[in-house]
Amino acid sequence: MKDATVDVPAIELRGIRKTFALSDDENAQRVLALDGIDLSIRQGEFLTIIGPSGCGKTTLLRIIASLILPDDGEVMVEGETVREPGLKRAMVFQTFGLFPWKTVIDNVMFPLQVRNEPAETARETAMHHIRQVGLDRFVDAYPHQLSGGMQQRVGLARALSTGADILLMDEPFGAIDAQTRELMQEELMRIWQEEQKTVVFITHDLDEAVLLADRVLLMSRGPGRVRETIPVELPRPRFDYDVRGHEGFAKVRGHLWQALRNDLVEQRAEETS
Amino acid sequence: MKDATVDVPAIELRGIRKTFALSDDENAQRVLALDGIDLSIRQGEFLTIIGPSGCGKTTLLRIIASLILPDDGEVMVEGETVREPGLKRAMVFQTFGLFPWKTVIDNVMFPLQVRNEPAETARETAMHHIRQVGLDRFVDAYPHQLSGGMQQRVGLARALSTGADILLMDEPFGAIDAQTRELMQEELMRIWQEEQKTVVFITHDLDEAVLLADRVLLMSRGPGRVRETIPVELPRPRFDYDVRGHEGFAKVRGHLWQALRNDLVEQRAEETS
Amino acid sequence: MLATISKPRVLLPLLSLVVVVGGWELVGRSINPLLFAPPSVVAQQFAELLATGELQRAATITVQALFLGYALAVVAGIPFGIVMGAWERFGDILQPYLYAIFSTPRVVVVPLIIVWFGIGFEARLFLVFFWSAIAISVNTAQGVRHARPDLVEVARSYRANRVQMARHVLIPGAIPFVVAGLRIGAERAIVGVIIGEMFLQIVGLGGVIQKGSEELLPAKMLCAVVIIATLGTIIVTLLDTFEKRFQNWKGDAA
Amino acid sequence: MSARSRKDVRRDQLIGVAVFLVLWEVTARALDNPLTMPPISAILAALLDLILSGELFLALGQSIFLLIVGLIAATVIGFVFGALIARSQTAYWMLNPYFSALFVTPTIALVPLVLVWFGFGFPGRVIVVVLAAVVPILFSVASGLRDAPGDLIDVARSFGVKGEIPLLFTVRIRAALPVLMAGLRLAAGRGVVGMAVAETYLRLGGIGGLIKSYGAMFQTDYVFASILPLSLLGIGLVTLIARVERRLHWT
Amino acid sequence: QTFDLSGTEVTIGTAQAQVLNVGTLRMIEMLESWGADVTRVELPNISGLEAIVADRIDVAARSSDEIISGQSRDVDVVAFGAPISTMHYAVVSSEGVASMEDLEGGAIATSGPGGFNGMLFRYMLRQAGLEPEVDVQVVPVGGSSERAAAVMAGQVQATIVYIDNWLAMKEQGANTQLLGYVADLVPGLSSRAIYAPREYIEANEELVTAIACANLEINHWINSSKEDFVSYTMDNVRGANEAAVSAFYDVAVEIEMFPTDPQAVLNTSGYQALADLMHDGGAIEEELDAANFVTHTYLEEAAGMGCGTGEMAS
Ligand SMILES: Nc1ncnc2c1ncn2[C@@H]1O[C@H](COP(=O)(O)OP(=O)(O)OP(=O)(O)O)[C@@H](O)[C@H]1O
Ligand SMILES: Nc1ncnc2c1ncn2[C@@H]1O[C@H](COP(=O)(O)OP(=O)(O)OP(=O)(O)O)[C@@H](O)[C@H]1O
Ligand SMILES: [Mg+2]
Ligand SMILES: [Mg+2]
Secondary structure, eight states: OOGGGTTSOSEEEEEEEEEEESSSSTTOOEEEEEEEEEEEEOTTOEEEEEOOTTSSHHHHHHHHTTSSOOSEEEEEETTEEOOSOOTTEEEEOTTOOOOTTSOHHHHHHHHHHHTTOOHHHHHHHHHHHHHHTTOGGGTTOOGGGSOHHHHHHHHHHHHHHTTOSEEEEESTTTTSOHHHHHHHHHHHHHHHHHHTOEEEEEOSOHHHHHHHOSEEEEEETTTBEEEEEEEOOOOSSGGGTTGGGSHHHHHHHHHHHHHHHHHHHHHHHHHHO | OOGGGTTSOSEEEEEEEEEEESSSSTTOOEEEEEEEEEEEEOTTOEEEEEOOTTSSHHHHHHHHTTSSOOSEEEEEETTEEOOSOOTTEEEEOTTOOOOTTSOHHHHHHHHHHHTTOOHHHHHHHHHHHHHHTTOGGGTTOOGGGSOHHHHHHHHHHHHHHTTOSEEEEESTTTTSOHHHHHHHHHHHHHHHHHHTOEEEEEOSOHHHHHHHOSEEEEEETTTBEEEEEEEOOOOSSTTTTTGGGSHHHHHHHHHHHHHHHHHHHHHHHHHHO | OGGGOOTHHHHHHHHHHHHHHHHHHHHHHHSOTTTOOOHHHHHHHHHHHHHHTHHHHHHHHHHHHHHHHHHHHHHHHHHHHHHHHHSHHHHHHHHHHHHHHHTSOHHHHHHHHHHHHOSSHHHHHHHHHHHHHHHHHHHHHHHHHTOOHHHHHHHHHTTOOHHHHIIIIIHHHHHHHHHHHHHHHHHHHHHHHHHHHHHSBOOHHHHHHHHHHHTTOHHHHHHHHHHHHHHHHHHHHHHHHHHHHHTGGGOOOO | OOOOOHHHHHHHHHHHHHHHHHHHHHHHHHHTOTTTOOOHHHHHHHHHHHHHTTHHHHHHHHHHHHHHHHHHHHHHHHHHHHHHHHHOHHHHHHHHHHHHHHHHSOHHHHHHHHHHHHOSSHHHHHHHHHHHHHHHHHHHHHHHHHSOOHHHHHHHHHTTOOSHHHHIIIIIHHHHHHHHHHHHHHHHHHHHHHHHHIIIIISOOHHHHHHHHHHHTTOHHHHHHHHHHHHHHHHHHHHHHHHHHHHHOOO | OOOOOTTOEEEEEEOOOOGGGHHHHHHHHHHHHTTOEEEEEEOSSSOHHHHHHTTSOSEEEEETHHHHHHHHTTOOEEEEEOSOOSOOEEEEEETTOOSGGGGTTSEEEESOTTSHHHHHHHHHHHHTTOOBTTTBEEEEBSSHHHHHHHHHTTSOSEEEEEHHHHHHHHHTTOSEEEEEEHHHHSTTOOOEEEEEEHHHHHHTHHHHHHHHHHHHHHHHHHHHOHHHHHHHHHHHSTTOOHHHHHHHHHHHHHTTOSOOSHHHHSOHHHHHHHHHHHHHHTSOSSOOOGGGTBOOHHHHHHHHTTTTTTOSOO
């Protein structure tokens, strides 16, 4: 199905630059959030993004999703420039983004309703993904009745239910305990492989970044730039063996750790100078 | 100063039980969130709480803060039963709880304003803690202009600025990248030791739970109960040596891991039966 | 997205002014002059009334009662609304009466008002103040009741007292409600002063309307109406500006 | 803020009513002037008489029909224009001044126009109700929709909701619901006033007609007995709206 | 011989139903009994003139001064009957004010400055040797109930209200008293008229004659039985008080409100006096000749047919 376009990158970013104004005023001070990002993501690739807090990861993901437009540069999805959100891309939001007035099932069904899918099939699809994230007991609860981790999983189920080819995930497991997280990771890996999705996955957990990725994108402290991208060539499926014990794992992890540490040291040096 | 009361636990919980109604209706279905929690926390103790998503950690912390009252049981702070929030306890909220209409500095100054501290000293205290969490460049930004991790740090600075003896922290580093997180952990350790605070700290990061704690409280999947408490007897200060390499660390971590895994397995078994 | 259009701020209103006045002129000419008047005739009448000073005197009287009454309504209505919203029991008991009074036509209670407040300034002031204050306070109360529970919890955890809770959490969260209430209250106040001037002692711009209507001189009536309408527009536009200023923490939403 | 149960609310309100009625009765008896403030007992007697003679229900029927049609029209109109003004700067600058102007213009000044264009039949009366009730709705819609929940808008957009109008219906209106409902509550009250004005100014009829007729006869107790159903109607509508709101609210 | 008005549609604008104008109600019933399809519209605030100009009614039974205002503004409306023939106002004062002269140094309430009853009151003050605004403060107050309330609340010392209102107030125990009926204080003024545009009258002569006939018949009916009048009024006017209605009947008979002689029903000199009063008061600019807008033709024709003797009633 996708063979014809397999050479076209799923996502390509060219010279992305983004600033934010700190007030409505036209002459307001502007923060440079992203500065010249070039990036090409293969179809079916699992890319994780890691970087210091506030370096622009979320901003980058929102630009890929076309929720905001860059000041300069362009975003291409499967070879075509995009300027509007599209059904090919589904996003999991860092702050969950649940509609407080909708129950769990209605939140998950939302994208399907938007597409006018018949209620019956939409409901089934939604239920399937709610079960996947272990919330079947809470289908009719409202978000405010759920714990933080449970809310995050609802957001995850919603993105999965769209069946989009490209998943944009902003710290999707950030509020989930280690065990459930591992379950979720396995589940995500399975879906990714079975359905050949392209995934962009922000995390601040180094283990997670390495564990899941085909490639890790390391960003540097603002103005957000790509510091480096590190391919992770560990055998898959990675949950079948002690991947953390694999020497390749330790190497990549150590490298990332060092790079992030350097970033911090540089910044501190800047600040004191 | 505290010597006279050093034998009195900082916090004591007796037979705490809490249910939630799933709707306004008086006969609505009720969820049992906490079931008979007994717990005593020493003055100056650093207690971390770990447990599966939705097991009632946040609920427990809100009860300790007297933000909600338990159905049964009582909360005692330094030997006295409390039913109202008090200045001795300061909370860091899992969902940040920032006032969207206040800038960073105003958010941090809020508890001080509430106490009618003079504007000048309030401002200074606030600035000090904002610097501590590395947000001095953003004092005048509004929450929506900050990244997730930055917002979380504002919440942290706010709790610290109160100077409360007891810090109740709900996944305070959940949205922060590994490096910054380590900085924050060190900072928190320093404050805790210098100012002899009592800390109750929820996390879903096993490493973090062990690294910081005097004692780890492990909760079991809902109805929330205390599964066990595990003392962590690693030498302090723990940032001065490779604590993760210490055998005691691995032992506790491994034990927790196994316990959580068992919990999950039990639950799965229940579900399929 | 649409917020980026900024130039038309002068052009568009001007354009629409031309359309509206033009339309009015056409319509006005087609209707019997006993019932309605086109802007050209109104303008002529306006000049006459200005020359005699009648309009200035009337406007002064109206504006005095209006501004004082509205200011009192704001000063009393907002705190009262906050109290009703924050102290739920009080609000629950009182709200039905306020809604009942609000849905009672003022015209029918005018005789009662005469007995209590006479027919002069105090009575008009009351007509302006009371209904305006109700609109403001019930809306404010609604806003306060819809405060975000998570933020209320934060404030409680820091032991904010009722006043602090109101100032830091309830009011900022209730701003859209309060402003909507202020707008509705402004409308109530203006209509209130006019009713007072038409049904109590006949004075002010309401008096001009009443005279115009008794003398079958729509142009005279419309002169007063135009002033009142302009007054209302200014108040409402000021409130919009006020709202935008208080909501600047939101930034661009879309 | 613990939510108070509906039973508590009802109990408090009943106590409130009782206190109010007693206060009224005592004051009225002290004043001893049935022309300006008849005692509650007299008003209730008059009400009973109006009910028994069937007069009240006949009038109420007419009035309520007018009110409902007027309120529905006002809601639709207030909504469309409120949304326009809130979401489009162009519309704001072109329309807002005239709406503001129209709404502060006393209805009585517009009565001759209503008469010429719509007559004193049903359409004319509906117009008067609309003129009265549309303001709170429009202003609330404008306030509520201006106030956008940025993060949820993003969510909706990312899942394929495109364009202002679909966003309006999926997120903005729902998020603005509390403000809209507050406006609707006031609009209900205003609608009742508009209805009475239409029935007394344009052409006598319904409850407004009752009030006016008894007023002319200086039967103040009957006047109050006729106003009472109006006020109850206002409260009834507000309660209805509150109930709908409670159903729609998630907490 | 009666009228056959079947197929005739007419919309009549009246003041709101009250004791004063039960005659109009009866008159409409009579037209209906002759087969006419009558729509009665109670216009509390819009004048009959406005409603005619807006083309919403055909015939008005309203205040006589509306015709004069209309005439002065080139609306050619003509009176051809009158539901009430002598002034229907009473001057009411607070306790301690026993005569016009006692008002010196006090205040009175009237309708708007240009309004008719204000002019009337000023005229009466001058007759009593008092200069309005100088000796007596004239306070314009909006509505009739509001003016009555202002007297009762002691805000002013006197005002003008409808006779039936005064009697109703008195029955309700108002702390006010009667200074006199305008019909006695300023005799000879016309009060209310049945009028329509001249073209309408000319195009619908049969209907107009029928209305004139009913006008006379009803006046006869009123004059012939107090009992019938009171019971009819009690059945048709909301909130009417039996004692007040009965008192009203006595006053009406005394001041000859409902004559049956065409010349007395529609008194041209009464209109002339009214027009002159309005001219002097500044309400109209030119002097008008009442003969141009008052026609007895139809009343006379009806009288010739025997109307006004009780024989036409079916
Ligand atoms: N709407 C906005 N207005 C102004 N500044 C903004 C806005 N959104 C983001 N920024 C700024 O852009 C920078 C990058 O923010 P972003 O949310 O992309 O960070 P992040 O990498 O996702 O951080 P975290 O790991 O903490 O979530 C920050 O400095 C932030 O203050
Ligand atoms: N207001 C509420 N109404 C109904 N149920 C609630 C409410 N608050 C919490 N709960 C339920 O109580 C249970 C415990 O929730 P809590 O937030 O304490 O979990 P948690 O341990 O903090 O989870 P997480 O790690 O995901 O934050 C959950 O099942 C949740 O659905
Ligand atoms: Mg982020
Ligand atoms: Mg939690």
